[in-house]
Amino acid sequence: MWRGLRVALVRERFTVDGVAALIGSAARAALDRGETTPARRAVRAAGAAGALVRLFLLGDVLPRDEVAAALDPVDVDEAVTAGLLDVDETGVRAALDLRPHADAGLPDAPPWWVLSDLEVAPGGRTADREHVLGTGAASLSLARATVRRPVDTLLDVGTGCGVQVLHASGHARDLTATDVSTRALQIARVTFALSGLEVECLAGPWLEPVAGRRFDQIVSNPPFVPGPPHVEHVYRDAGLGGDGASALLVGRLPAHLTEGGVAQLLASWLITSDDWTGRPRAWLGEAAEAAAPGGLDAWVVQRDVADPALHVGTWLRDAGVDPASPEGTALSERWLDWLAEAGVHAIGFGFVTLRRTAPDVAGTVVCEDLRQSHDDPLGPEIEAWLDRTAWLAARSDEALLDERLLVPDTVALERGLVSTDEGWSPVAATLVRLDGPQWRHDVDELGVALLGGCRGHLPLRDLLDLLALAHGRDADELARTAVPVVRDLVRHGMLTAVA
Template structure:
């Protein structure tokens, strides 16, 4: 049947580009907002192509004859028997979500299709326990953050319907996915088959199916939602309580990485003090022990923070439960009681990137907020961060003073001025990266002068010495003060080695 569907999708141009062309920009944008009428109007009289859009993207009932024509050469009754469609008495509706998908960053990629359960919401339906998510915001954010450098082996932990496997197929030679849900694995097999992607799919919890194996890259969109220690929905709840799923994976993944291997996952952490990094740093300390004999580089990026009430309401709605309904009220009380008992002030959400280093290379751990607007894919920035961290590891301590550095063209200096009787007096200077995450660093006047000399011609040591002479400062004391600032600027791509971009 699936081979027949592929033929039907090709003939009906049921692909990302084909649907976009059929709908037009305005109707496509409206559909992305959940407004179906413009799309419905756009496909009137569009024949089999319009029927496929109505059936699978709009959720409309379609007369059997029209559905049979659009799906040919696949057999309509076989599709109904397989659970893809349901016969409602002369008409057919979709029982599962099957939609085209793509990745513009992979050149010449073949069309993809993703099979998952139908979307849920308070006005439609509530998620079942074994509900399988499709191409949601979280899965797409991880795909956009994925490091895309060529690797031989890649593991997707908690593969769900197989979205991450598709996005990894452009750079990984051998793909493996694991999931505790048999239903999810069945859908992932269909997703891979329709999309002509070969993947090894293994059943079991967490990393048990790949015990003793190591991979060059690991990605995971796990059931990371902090809540009571129970499983109402497999895609969301780990049953470990609180942020146990994130803690488990961060601690366990390094042991499954090859030397130089990179793991990336979506994670949440309970914020129980003024320092949101407290819990992630505890996990990373355990992760560093499991990485032995190598070290561990880690970058924890906090993208969002929610208070407990917002957190609970968000995830109840995500499962199709209205928080104001009788069921929602009971669940809200249970969740909020649990979080209060754990002393939770807020819940943080973001990305964790881990890299297993060589035995003689000490690891670097950085936790930082990235809640500012950032529309670009995060993946290239993560790749650059890994490169910059490796470069800094090769220049430990005072060795950094021998490096020639430059300020890239994508960095600007902003000055704050206040009005005085004599005119405008400077009160602040901020270094700003104009691309990527648009990092900002406040710098003093000595820092401004030092950066002005970073043109890639002189070693940092000579620049510090010249600055010390010009300002009557001790060169050693100035170097001690400058080194941590310079390291931070290199980490954020605001200073780069003179030999080329990093």
């Protein structure tokens, strides 16, 4: 049936570009806001193509003959038997969510379609504990953060509806998807079939289905939501309690990477002290052991922090539960009691990137707050971070002093001034990256002078010698102070090496 459905979807241009052209930009924007009327008006006279939009994107009930014409060569009763449609005396409606999907970074990719459960079931509740999410904000953020270099083998742990595999198909040759939910794998197989992909699908928890195997790249959008050790919804709850899902994957993924292989996942961590990095750093200790005899590069990026009340309310609403309802109140009490007993005062959320290095390469572990606005895809920045980290690891401090460095034109210097009797007096200077994550580094006046000389002409050692001479400083002491700062600036793309 699914092969026939693909024929119908292609014929009627039920694709991202086709739907956009059919309904227009204004109706598309309204639909993104949850307003369906403009799109419905736009497709009134659009025939079979309009019927597909109304059926699958607007949730309308349609006459059987309209649906039959739109889905031909698929029979309506066949689609009902497959679980795609429901039929009653009022007409035909979608029983599953089916929508076109695309990756702006892969303009030449064939059309994709994602199958999932309807966002909410009748009455506003998600269907059941094995509800399969579609392309939500979290899954799309992971797709935008994924490194897209060509690899031979890629594993998606907890594939859900399969959306990460779709994006990975543009750069990975052999694709493997796992999930503990049999229903999720059934739906993912349809997503892959509709999108023309051959994917190895394996059932089982966590990494058990791929025991003993290694991959060039691993991605995962796991059930990372910290909460009590219960499983009310498989897509959200791991049943491990707290941030156990994130801890388990971070600790075990390196053992399943080839040398040079990269794993990326969404993760959450409980914050129980002033140092939010405490728990992720503890997991990375286990991860380093799993990477042995290789080393481990790790970059933990915190993108958001929520207080317990906001955290609980967000995920109750995500499951279709009103936090103010009697059921919501009871669930909120249970969750908040659990978090309070665990000493949690906030929950962090972000990305974890892991790379298994060669045995003779000392790994680099960095935990950073990246809560500033960042609209660009994070994937290219993570890819560049991995390259810069490898470049730095290959150079001792002495070797780094022999490099010629350049401040890119995407970096600016901001100065803070205060008014005095003698006029404006400088009090601070900040180096700012104008692109990507817009990293910021405070620098003193010696740093400003050093960076002003980083034009790619003289080695860093010579610049520091001149700076020491001009300011009456010891050159060796100045170098010891400068090298760690230079490493941070290189790692953040604010200094680059000249070949």
